[in-house]
Amino acid sequence: MTIKTTRRAALAAIGAAPAAALSLPAIAQEKIEWRMVTSWPKNLPGPGITAQRLADAITAMSGGRLTVKLYAAGEIVPALEVFDAIAGGTAQMGHTASLFWGGKVPAAPLFTAGPFGLTPLEHITWIDHGGGQEIWDKLYEPFDIKPLMAGNTGFQMGGWFKEEVMGLDDLKGLRIRMPGLGGEVMRRLGAAPVTLPPGDILPALQSGAIDATEFLGPSSDLAMGFYRAAKFYYTPGWHEPNGTGEALISKSALAALPADLQAIVMSACGSENIRALGEAEWLNAARLKVLVEEKGVELRDFPRDIIAAARAAAVETLNDLAQRDDLTAQAVDSFRGASKHLADWSTQSVQKFLAART
Template sequence: MSDTEMKPGLSRRSALGMAAAAAGSVLAAPALAQEDQATIEWKMVTSWPKNLPGPGVTAQRICDQIGVMSQGRMRVSLYAAGELVPALGVFDAVSSATAHMGHTASFFWQGKAPAAVFYTAIPFGLLPLEHVAWIEQGGGQALWDELYAPFNIKAVMAGNTGVQMGGWFNREINGLEDLKGLKIRMPGLGGEVLRRLGATPVTLPPGELYQALQTGVIDATEFLGPWSDRAMGFHKATNFYYAPGFHEPNGTGEALFNKTALDGLPEDLRAIVLEACQAENGRSLAESEWENAGSLATLQEEDGVVVKFYPDDVLSELRRISVEVLDEFAARDDLSGRIHASYEAAKARLAPWSNVSVRRFLRARDGSI
């Protein structure tokens, strides 16, 4: 009997039903096999208070996206700062496999890997889009991989809070003398620049900043931009808000992966995890730009915050000292030197284009030329 012939007593309706059932069983097989697979459970630890506008929201969204994109095959549980490890314990937790991954900022790890600061921001450095160009097109990622390899960690960009503000101060900065003796929370190389001008940099995790500023433990603090800063409540402790963020012209967050855990994932899940981080770069930057604009207006119009600008002579001296700090930094070891050279080469390539395109356009748009 041919495939098209009917068996005796078998109606066309019955034959079609059996064919549909057979096709259904073939289609269902992968789904059943998928259901039989155990869900891969990961832990993410972060340096942020839970759901903090900006990086806290980004960290949770990455976890959620991994679950959705993997169709439930992988679930990442987020532990905010202090829930599993301290805010500044994220790097060690991922390195030791206490957690599979983390969400944080690279400048926290300057004591472990000095050149880590370049992967968040350095004084008078690259803007957000320029930073992405360096990482993805200018060799920055390969050097990042080399930097963290001794710790069994793989790091990638995972969100961006954009251009940062200069910080919150309990007094006005009218000249260089006002920086002397100033106790300020400013991580990274920006803190070292201020130290050389007489300030006292203080290291504190994000969750402790408001209380420290309110009680006078510190005289000033920087954090991120208006959206995150307002959520932290800094405007309730002081209303002097300074710009520009000379120390952090970029706000890249990093995802840290225990490399053994990442390499052990099936290829498709590994791609999903990395893609979830990459997708968050554009999404979070757009979100931060939008929310920072709205929060800045609220801070000024409703909260009575006074936006101040560093005087030109202060900025000039900050820039001069920054060059000294970076030159000394580059001489520390071979890898730090190569990362610094790569970063500076990227800036030399990109700055003229940014000048011609962005700077000139903004001046024309605002009518200042």
């Protein structure tokens, strides 16, 4: 009788164990909330939607254990103070573009794009397979920030101009919103580049505070309404042939997460990076037609003398950038090395195919 009772109790305990094992962790699981601050107006087509989708994906993939609440530009911090907000602990995560941080980290703009540099796919290849991520990590390490690719707006357009640009002389004194290394190239060509947060660009263009602006591609540019103040839309976007969105994550906050939640954050960023790039290509194709056929925008190619001068100035800009410090030199060398490594293959594959298709 004692043996049967003991055996029955043991079997009952074994049967109950899986249920208990499943229920106890759920009770003990801590709910974590992160703030994500961004450089974008809320739900701006392209990066604004990407940021929201990323926050939602992390929340959903974690089953609500890690909730990411998004704050658009200006809701907690201004658009151009996202980096400081993460470094200072105001938020655990940010969504922005590295080209805004050249004053803090000289090589940072390369991780959005470099003038006459890498295409979107080439950029991803450099970061994931050509050593780019390792250098990016080193650059941001002093600020306790982990950077990741987290969205891409694809090829950029050359910009919006109130007046037609016929040659280099028309750039002299031109006030153009163009941050990053492209802005430095424009300065060397005689223009007067300025950095403005996205939400301030259209008012500046309408008021005459600036004569021209670049931003992203047709989808985002249409949403921003630049066609209301400037009719000439130039191509190619030599200053930013790629548009990587940057996730900034507090390394301390990330390290404090359980391993599975860390993996979710990293995976969500990678997934959104590819999804956003495909979305950008699809929407840009559609919105370019709207701009030309419905909004009266006039497409223009940059004159050859501007392209030639800009290409030469881009070489000088990167040469000077590499003189800043050893780590910046490593970043420039890595970027240039990736460009050289991929150039022949891109010429033989993409360039020749597009020429044949056309």
